[in-house]
Amino acid sequence: MKNLSGFALGILTAIGAFVDIGDLVTNAVVGSRFGLGLTWALALGVAGILLFAQMSGRVAAVSGRTIFEIVRERLGPRAGLANLVGSTFINVMSLTAQVGGIALALQLASSVDYLLWVPVAAFGLWIVVWRTKFSVLENVTGLLGLTLIVFAVAVFLLGPDWGSLARQAALPAVPSGEQPATYWYYAIALFGASMTPYEVFFYSSGAIEEKWTVKDLTRSRINVLIGFPLGGLLSLSIAAGAAIVLMPQSIQVTSLSQVVLPVAAAGGKVALAFVIVGIIAAIFGAALETTLSSGYTIAQFFGWSWGKFRRPANAARFHVTMILCLIIGIAVLLTRADPVLITEYSVVFAAVALPLTYLPILIVANDRQYMGEHVNGKATNALGVGYLVIIMVAAVAAIPLMIITGAGA
Amino acid sequence: MWHVRTGRTTAAAALCVLLATILSGCATPREQLGASVTQSISAVQTARLAITLNEHGASTFAITSTALTDALSQLTDAAHAATELDLSGGRDSSARQATLALIRQSTDAVNAAREAMNERRSLYEARTRLGELAETLTAEARRLGVPG
Secondary structure, X not given: OHHHHHHHHHHHHHHHHHOOHHHHHHHHHHHHHHOOXXXXXXXXXXXXXXXXXXXXXXXXXXXXXXXXXXXXXXXXXXXXXXXXXXXXHHHHHHHHHHHHHHHHHHHHXXXXXXXHHHHHHHHHHHHHHHHOOHHHHHHHHHXXXXXXXXXXXXXXXXXXXXXXXXXXXXXXXXXXXXXXXXXXXXXXXXHHHHOOXXXXXXXXXXXXHOOOOHHHHHHHHHHHHHHHHHHHHHHHHHHHHHHHHHHHHOOOOOOHHHHHHHHHHHHHXXXXXXXXXXXXXXXXXXXXXXXXXXXXXXXXXXXXXXXOOOOHHHHXXXXXXXXXXXXXXXXXXXXXXXXXXXXXXXXXXXXXXXXXXXXXXXXXXXXXXXXXXXOOOHHHHHHHHHHHHHHHHHHHHHHHHHHHHOOOO | OHHHHHHHHHHHHHHHHHHHHHHHOXXXXXXXXXXXXXHHHHHHHHHHHHHHHHHOOOOOHHHXXXXXXXXXXXXXXXXXXXXXXXXXXXXXXXXXXXXXHHHHHHHHHHHHHHHHHHXXXXXXXXXXXHHHHHHHHHHXXXXXXXXX
């Protein structure tokens, strides 16, 4: 049981971060429009998050401090503030999308309009963040989120032409009727969705919540190596289901209800029950991660007392920050802003903010003052620098491509 | 001085490239009408798939109902985009009328499917009608020059 809970942080981070509303929607959109032609972008994102989550977990375990605290101390308040502003904007946008996502998933289960579920979802989040222990929170959402494996089972049940799927993945091409700019826009969206900054902030803060030390480095590596590839596999399954069922019927995904139709086609109501539970758990997990990440980053920047391991009364400003972020999310959603659209924008803006997150992690992971003998090796550094180049290109190209393609329309 | 001038030239060149790229990405009215038709095909096919799954007992009432509501929103967006197009020629204008008429028929068909489902009536008729509309919309998309 202890081992099981030991792996839960990685699984929760992966299920919650990889298969959040952004990933569900983006992968289904991509699958329905490009088939498996963007698998390379997903693989690139999975490898990137493996590299940097492993780095941030190591920094937290060795130094006993989170990425955000060290960034402020090591790079100074200005760099820290730029990082804070960028990541808080993305966190709140992601949080808004996740709350909307929970409401949309509850609408799928009940057919009651999602707007009525928005306050319920936000209240549920607040209660869980306020009252529930970190270990319970990660175990329950992580394990329930595993029911999303039904997406992978559905692909097998649909009996696809495996050769055709393999060709789409191995020989990527822009399908007729789609523009190259749209293809690249969604490549960046997939990459951004896979490497969302809140994943590493949550992972490194979670490591502190669980009191990791140097002894836990192996556990951190295993967590990352199991959790994120699992998230990547689920993402690929979502895209494959959409490619098999929706693409031949010219259905372009614009809503969550379309995302579950391939699962219904494959496994009927039983599969649907599993997928709805999984979607609610995964998005709820992601919403908890983004809520906590919002509190973590702001509290850590200002040096406030923070953490779930403290009673709320002893980390009052940390909890108030999270409540304020939730209120902003509710307010935006109650204007009838489309949660799916917010999601699509949030993954693209996440791509823009990637350098603000990943450059400082690479710098800190190379600082002997904090890391001692556990600094990055040469191979890790070479990969890290290579990724920073890709991240910079994605960050620069994201907004122009968004304008040119009309946000992928 | 030389550095400043080179920097400005590079910035101006970059701006020109950006503007040219943005402008080359602008769609013609017929392409925009084509996008509305493509969106409508997606909505009609979603509704058809949702009620087919419901008929076969593979989907729940809540999911089918939500899928139909989402299909209606998609059709509303398509109609909105087609209505707001600023057209110049009579040929484009008649293409718009044809597109809007098809979107209206699609909206009626999805609404009819929703009513049939709420009243627990057979969905066969609605499914057949949606199938016909999908074919008509696909032909219209071809006429507007939508590839694929």
